Amino acid sequence: MSELPALDKPRRGPHFYLGLAFFISLLVLLVIGLIKLNAWLEDEQQAPVQDIVISGERTFIDDQKIQRLIKKTQPGSFFELDVNQTHQTVEDMPWVYRSSVRKRWPNGLEVFVVEQQPAAIWNGDMLLNQFGDAFDAQISDADLNSKITLPYLYGPGGSEQTALQGYRNMQSLLETSDLYIVEMFLSERFAWNVQLNNGIKLNLGRTEFIDRLQRFVDLLPLISQQKRQVDYVDLRYDTGLAVGWKTLDKAA
Structure with missing residues (x-):
């Protein structure tokens, strides 16, 4: 049998090693570039x-x-800002009912808010929105006089929606x-007492x-x-009512 001729191994000349060195250098530069890019993205002074x-x-x-x-809550760069967390942070603010947050290239943030609509002051230190949900927000006397007029509603915990609906009716x-x-009181036994603007x-x-x-309206x-001023009217009767008149001291 004749022997097959031995295959010669390809020679690796200087061009091969030059190309390999270039490829390795390119990879190193790419890694360094990615590291610097990541550092830049995380640097709030850069973005x-x-x-x-x-x-x-x-x-x-x-x-x-x-x-x-x-x-304060998102001190990082534009790219690192957490939109979901920012959305929750905004919605947790007292006067915000709903919100949406989105980034705007290259360094902006758009925040759309739906404000709570106050319908009443609840138990003297809280507010009720239009749905009867209590929320903890401050409203100044100046705002009450100039921007809005709110009734004062009082009632046991958990009766917010009942009180607001009764007031509206x-x-x-x-x-x-x-x-x-002006004021409405709902007792623990759900008895209604109101004070009118007169x-x-x-x-x-x-x-x-x-x-x-x-x-009463009828x-x-x-x-x-009557020439006397009315202090209170008791309407807890099947028919009729009882009227309490103001004394001279109260009328004065």
Whole structure:
């Protein structure tokens, strides 16, 4: 048998090693570039969030407070900013009901807010929104006088929505007489007491309070004909009512 000729190994000339050195150098430069790019992205001085734009109808929300809070809780670069966490931070603010947050290239942040709509002051130190949910926010006397008028509602814990709905039902009935509720008290036994803007206090009891309030509205013209000032009206009767008159001291 004839032997096969031995295959010669390919020679690796200087061009091969030159190419290999170039390839390795390219990889090293790429790794160094990625490390520097990552450091740059994490450096807030290189890519800080500079422009925070707040939008949405706002009466009580302070834009500067939102901006300061975002910068405090998200001090990193634009690329490192956590949108979900920022969204939760904004929604946790007292006057914010809902919000959305999105980045805007190259260094901006857009924040859209839906403000809480205060419907009443609850137990003297909280507020109720339009859905009867209590939220802890401060409202100044100046705002109450200039921006909004709110009734004072009082009741046991857990009765917020019941109290607000009862107030709305009664207020819609009183509007025909140009009266409005200043304060409303809902007792532990769910008995209703209200004070009107004319100073009259109404005791409506636990049941059929709307019908009893209607009775008061119907008889108000007759009561108003009296020369004495009304202090309170007790409507906890199947028919009729009891009127308490102000004394001279109270009337003064």
